[in-house]
Amino acid sequence: MASPQNSVRQRPSAKDKKRATTPQPDGLTNGSASENIESLKQGAKEAVKNDSEYKLALGVITALAFLTRFWGISHPNQVVFDEVHFGKFASYYLQRTYFFDVHPPFGKLLFAFAGWLVGYNGEFLFENIGDSYITNKVPYVAYRSMPALMGSLTVSTVFWIMWESGYSLPACIVAASLMLFDNAHIGQTRLILLDATLVLFMATSILCYIRFYKLRHDPFSRKWWKWLLLTGISMSCVISTKYVGAFTFFSIGVPVMIDLWELLDVNRRRGALSLPDFGKHLTARIIGLIIVPFLMYLFWFQVHFAILNRSGPGDDFMTPEFQETLSDNLMTQQAVGIDYFDNIAMRHKETKVYLHSHPDKYPLRYDDGRVSSQGQQVTGYPHNDTNNLWQIIPSVAMEGYGHPVKNGDVVRFRHLVTDTWLLSHDVASPFYPTNQEFTTVPGEDAQGDRFNDTCFELRLENGKPDQQFKTMASHFKLIHFPTRVAMWTHTTPLPDWAYKQAEINGNKNIQQSSNVWFVEEIPGIPEDSPRLTKEEKKTKSMPFMKKYLELQRAMFYHNNALTSSHPYASFPLQWPFLLRGVSFWTENDTRQQIYFLGNPIGWWFASSILAVFAGILGADQLSLRRGVDALDQRTRSRLYDSTGFFFLLWAAHYIPFFIMGRQLFLHHYLPAHLASCLVAGAVVEFIFNIEPADISNLTITDGKTGSKQQRAARSRPIRERIAGQSLLPTWAAAGVIVSVLAWSFWFFAPLTYGKPGLSIDQVLARKWLNYDLHFAK
Template identity: 80%
Template sequence: MSAPQGVRQRQPNNAGGGGGSMKKRPDTNGNVTDAVMNGNVNEAVDQMKQVGKEAVQKDWDYKLAVTLITILAFITRFWGISHPNQVVFDEVHFGKFASYYLQRTYFFDVHPPFGKLLFAFAGWLVGYDGAFLFENIGDSYITNKVPYVAYRSMPALMGSLTVTTVFWIMWESGYSLPACIVAASIVLFDNAHIGQTRLILLDATLVLFMALSVLSYIRFYKLRHEPFCRKWWKWLLLTGISMSCVISTKYVGAFTFFSIGVPVIIDLWDLLDINRKQGPLSLPDFGKHLGARIIGLIVVPFMMYLFWFQVHFAILSRSGPGDDFMTPEFQETLSDNLMTQQAVGIDYFDNIAMRHKETKVYLHSHVDLYPLRYDDGRISSQGQQITGYPHNDTNNLWQIIPAAPMEGLGHPVKNGDIVRFRHLVTDAWLLTHDVASPSMPTNQEFTAVKVDDADGTRYNDTLFEIRIENGKPGQNFKTMSSHFKLVHQPTKVALWTHHTIAPLPDWGYKQAEINGNKNLLQSSNIWYVEEVPGLAPDSPRLVKEEKKTKTMPFLKKYFELQRAMFFHNNALTSSHPYASFPIQWPFLLRGVSFWTENDTRQQIYFLGNPVGWWFASSILAVFAGILLADQVSVRRGVDALDTRFFFLLWAAHYLPFFIMGRQLFLHHYLPAHLASALVSGAVIEFVFNIEAPELASLTEAQLGEAKKGSMKTQAQQPQGGDLVRKPIRERIAGQSLLATWAASGVVVAVLMWGFWFFAPLTYGKPGLSVEQVNARKWLNYDLHFAK
């Protein structure tokens, strides 16, 4: 992989003068290449510095273009940002999380805290107290006095700077001004990027820092001949910090780590080469390079990642809706925690209701029996049904009985005790045995039997062990605070259910299936006792002592939260009316309805600019063809494979979604779309960067001589030939520049039209007539008000 880092290694021969040059960046392949090939690294560095100084003076057109593009980015992102003044789509989540931060109330989310903390910071800056909890789409911000414009301005600012960063990436990579403009315009005039960055959503943060990671690494790589200087360290650390912000916003930021990690590994591998042009590195020097990259790209990012979780825990000190996702030990670190306040000790012969921690169903039974045969032909025990029921009911009550005879009352149940359970309503005893469950042949059936069998031949099958999670031996068993696993003594299976199991058929009243799980380590085996009904009001067990909040080591809290986040993130597999598959994203086959208002016929429909998305997708296909024609591209004087870093960036942010089982939406493609914009700008330049055959052959001949170490001096070059070639070079380069500008102008003009045409769906105004809505249903987009 040549030039994996994205900095162009072979540029067109610009010896014909600046007037007809495709590039505004000065050519660095002349004296710099000569110096490097001759082993004069210091001279090459001096030449590069001189080139940099000249670039500052000559790049006025780049600076003017990036200024105009940045202004347009701010206009498109901030225009009408106060509309609608209602909660839109996923603002119900991330606005709510900001309010929880401001109220210091503990909540749970599958995403890391950085992006949500930024929203909370925006609310804190304007003095908001977080009183509004963003409960429903369509709730009024004005009525509830929410500073929603301040919230929305945060992602709008980031979205605007993302456009600037895209231009800067292309500029720093050495591409021509038309290529920079095309790449930036694909993002600038994209309705999806605009729509997603005008609302209280996380994607603006994710995409900006993904782009900054790429930019920082390119700047770092360009300083490879000046290792360990101040700027080298600065851009290395900025690369790591930017990547840390990406993965601290959403875990898909791992794709950015992969995208940067591949060229870093290749670069390190090249540094090991004993035949490298700059001379071999000693192993201690290589160790310094390796250590610097480990510190800058692994250690610093990870420490920053941990820092945001420390801030998260420090702010969220009060009990809240996220308590249920955490262990009792964690919950005891939160003030005002109901679990610790309402916990009641459980005694033998108490009647209790057991509830599954994840699905919230109660352990339930009734008089109905399992059918003789299941739908797949397997035979059941025809025993009494044990199910999971979501509502409080007398059929959820079980009396906890000691395994050994015990006289009198008031004996507390403890961790590790062997117990039995009697179902109060049916007077049957809970058991499990070596019979397959209704839907899972690998798991055991749970059932209940009458007292004669339970006290006779089936006695051992009714024995269960109470295993409190993280409990100490002999610890008292309590309601709410004792999360436990109920393990069957003879067969060592745990009482289990899961939200992925289909409900029982009609014979089981569509209730949840309960069965025995052989994998005791799964967190889905955990239950808790919700209450002990019937306690006398003067019972000493109801007397509560004032409890102080406890402390818990940071890393222990962090790892517990990480496990919960990954588990629930993977559990997001349920269907959604606007979910889509990765194969649909590059072709923009469908979008997402964000918000509607019937009276004005206004709607916000999350949809990219079809022109830009189809153009970028077709360019990706063109680039694949360029890869196959690499030798042809080299003879044209441009190394097309320099764009492979951008292509890797696209693939790394797109292809992994094909193996994910969770819910997926169009916004997951935005980072990959940004990478496709970079590829598009580069390929536009390659396609229209036409060199005359005479010039290409001259360049190859000169390169061949350089490799042999027999470069001729300027005095030895044929003067007449140079006089002939110079006008040809200027004429061809001028034609190439004109063609590139013409093609770029057409692309940008069509992008602007596509943006303008779909703008009413992006900004939510003005309302459209039936005819106007139907005119925008290009691929059967499920738009509202089409009738």
């Protein structure tokens, strides 16, 4: 939308009034044919000139974006920060080796595609930060070029968003420059990391939705469908890269719902829609913005499963049934059927501790004053030991040996070293008073009154009735038969009286996924035992949706479990003010370092503009309450609908982090920062692209009285946009902003590009907010 222009108004003659009543085609006046043709030609020339200026600016900004992202991309030629993860995942894809990660596969598949394009086989596994790419012959520049390309296109997309939203050229340049000269976006998009993919497709989602919304008066046309589907596809790529892409769905979903609500209004200006027509609009949006994105999201998981068909480090996160779909799986190759009276070592699936016992007793009283049973300690021990061996005994009499243990059997366990029997009872456990204590009792007690307390139901995960219990391949829950609690452990160690080993207790929530155990080995089986004879096993199949749902559960569980502290973790409140960054890489000999940090001036400017925008909205609402209409309708519409949409984007991509319990870093703010750049460009235009008009024209009323002409006067602006001269302040403001941004970017560039090395004084000069930079002394 172009800014409205003032024109010299004269009192119309009677002839002019008559002309004005005759409707004319768009762009024509009621003058002569030659006047109309000349008017159209002049308008076309102005439009072409205007588009040419925007295209030239877009070309220059795009070229600068490529320059800033690709310059010196080969440095350093070592593994940097989280390249140890995402480079490794690309290698696993190329080797077709199954791995586990908390993020969806799309962004990682792009890195694998880059490696495949240059013929790399994935031999290097990115084990340690600082490992040499040159020595290991890794095409790391090809890997890094993928996010650098996306980061460059993101800058262009930001400019395009502002252009399509109808903002002036200076406003477009300000918004794009905040991204162009931002050290954080540059640093994050020059390395093998996922954020460049996330931020680019977030930006394209916004652009495509704006293009779709501009076609709202031409529904169901080919272009309307194209931009609707492109919006959905872009959003799908966002959430297929990281689950925080759900914030983008929310950001676009809100205006879509508002639009649908307006379409439902029978009093809408363009005529009421019939319910069948409204149903078509609703169905189209459900298809384009929900169904198509979800199918694309599933597609990338299908590709993920199809490529990763070999056993790998991700096996342990999956169920035995899933692992049987992978070739070369050790679990299926080493599985041995378990018989009664076998000696077994049981291990917790998540913490990997062994079920363990030793002669020491629980203390009489715990630190909180509770009294224990003073029974023999049962703990979780991380190392293989003879005290980890338990003999599995049937709960009913059996003659001879060779009876297989099956799913659903009620069993008992005898601790071999101490000749005591595993037991749980209604006594509070040491660490969790709400859970039951696990202990052992002597044989005479286990065969007498306490027999039932030593009985446990063996429940195989996804097991079938009478399915045989096997080592490695059978994940199981051990349910105490009388009290129905599940044997469980956790990572918080017991005190010194238990040698800081893990607590074993009875969990009342038997459905909890962390109750799962497996048998690692059966020591002492004769080598000639037929049970050790391995048959060649074929990989099994598993329905896609079952694999997908299992992986989703594991991903969400482990993502929420990322709560441990990290030296460079930061809180959301620190991000808009850029209070600290992240050390990515250092080299002591050359004093070079890569420190992840945004452009401080750019971030502070964008953050302050967010506050200014909130103040403008508050002042406008307060003025309206007092009967003062300070803005014309077009300006207010732009302020609330367009800039307000950008502000919603920022809030939706920022505020949810306050309720997250997982580790958080500065890079989580990058999508919100992009939205703040859009707000900044829009507010700069609002502030500088207007001039005062005659204040005497302002009419103040109580909003209820007055003639039709007086009521219409309430919408008369105090300030109007004036073409030509009014852009001069905007250009001046844009010039100052871009110049300062460019200087700040250049000043912090050695920390972004990792070169050149800085002296102590140069490092200290860049510790603006006590950034924890290296080599400061």
